[in-house]
Amino acid sequence: MMRRVAIELKNVSRQFISPAGKVTLALRDFSLTVNEGDFCVIVGPTGCGKSTTLGMITGLNPPSTGTVEVFGKPVTGIDPDIGFVFQADAVFPWKNVLDNVAVGPIYRGKPAAQAREMAAHWVRRVGLAGFEHHFPHQLSGGMRKRVALAQTFINEPKILLMDEPFSALDVQTRALMQDELLGLWSEKKASVVFVTHDIEEAIALGDRVVVLSKGPGSVKCSYDIGLPRPRDVSTARYTGEFIDLSRKIWSDLKDEVQI
Numbered sequence: 368m369m370r371r372v373a374i375e376l377k378n379v380s381r382q383f384i385s386p387a388g389k390v391t392l393a394l395r396d397f398s399l400t401v402n403e404g405d406f407c408v409i410v411g412p413t414g415c416g417k418s419t420t421l422g423m424i425t426g427l428n429p430p431s432t433g434t435v436e437v438f439g440k441p442v443t444g445i446d447p448d449i450g451f452v453f454q455a456d457a458v459f460p461w462k463n464v465l466d467n468v469a470v471g472p473i474y475r476g477k478p479a480a481q482a483r484e485m486a487a488h489w490v491r492r493v494g495l496a497g498f499e500h501h502f503p504h505q506l507s508g509g510m511r512k513r514v515a516l517a518q519t520f521i522n523e524p525k526i527l528l529m530d531e532p533f534s535a536l537d538v539q540t541r542a543l544m545q546d547e548l549l550g551l552w553s554e555k556k557a558s559v560v561f562v563t564h565d566i567e568e569a570i571a572l573g574d575r576v577v578v579l580s581k582g583p584g585s586v587k588c589s590y591d592i593g594l595p596r597p598r599d600v601s602t603a604r605y606t607g608e609f610i611d612l613s614r615k616i617w618s619d620l621k622d623e624v625q626i
């Protein structure tokens with residue numbers, strides 16, 4: 368069966384003009400197609416336009432030329448079917464865990480009691496049972512990330528955009544969160560675009576890893592990741608296929624950062 372195209376960027380470019388009039392071309396002739404239910408990971412050298420790409424899919428940052436479509440429609444503004452998780456936690460410091468997770472449904476018009484019931488389910492789902500009444504400053508970094516995941520998944524986004532969400536975590540916590548993310552994702556299979564600098568994270572998570580060239584970014588190459596699912600991140604990384612992919616992507620990126 369042919370799957371629908373979830374996200375399509377066609378021949379996109381994006382330039383920024385500073386107040387002093389300096390022009391930066393962030394992306395040039397950039398094209399990317401993400402099918403429905405696919406987990407697409409973008410890696411690339413610093414400043415190559417990865418975050419800019421996500422901004423274009425959200426509609427916050429329109430392209431200078433080219434087209435961006437989500438489920439066949441041009442992106443015109445913020446779409447409630449799109450969820451985001453960024454590096455910085457988007458939790459409200461003055462709300463407890465339960466109220467932080469209930470924010471999405473309340474914003475979408477659910478009555479408070481129902482929203483809190485849904486939130487209680489998601490708090491348990493991400494392993495935070497017992498912490499409902501804790502405030503963000505009373506949690507570890509990994510626990511705050513769990514709150515962020517619950518906050519996002521409670522809205523059942525069809526599209527999920529993630530910009531280095533786990534890069535501030537220590538290695539063990541990061542691996543745990545990668546497994547948690549894959550577990551959550553596998554239930555509904557949102558179409559994901561995940562940006563990271565971590566090549567092993569890219570291979571462990573993705574159906575596809577897209578490597579960008581240095582800025583102005585465009586697609587340098589793309590790898591289909593055939594590792595079986597469900598994946599256990601900590602064991603997948605010792606397979607020959609994983610190590611082989613990792614070596615290839617490292618060498619692609621090395622070419623891009625050499626001066």
Ligand SMILES: Nc1ncnc2c1ncn2[C@@H]1O[C@H](COP(=O)(O)OP(=O)(O)OP(=O)(O)O)[C@@H](O)[C@H]1O
Binds near residue numbers: 391411
């Ligand atoms: N609002 C803006 N105004 C001016 N220049 C910008 C703006 N946003 C991004 N840029 C420039 O566009 C280029 C791409 O930035 P972007 O943040 O997309 O890169 P990135 O690949 O996500 O980088 P990193 O890996 O370091 O996070 C950079 O040269 C950046 O300085």
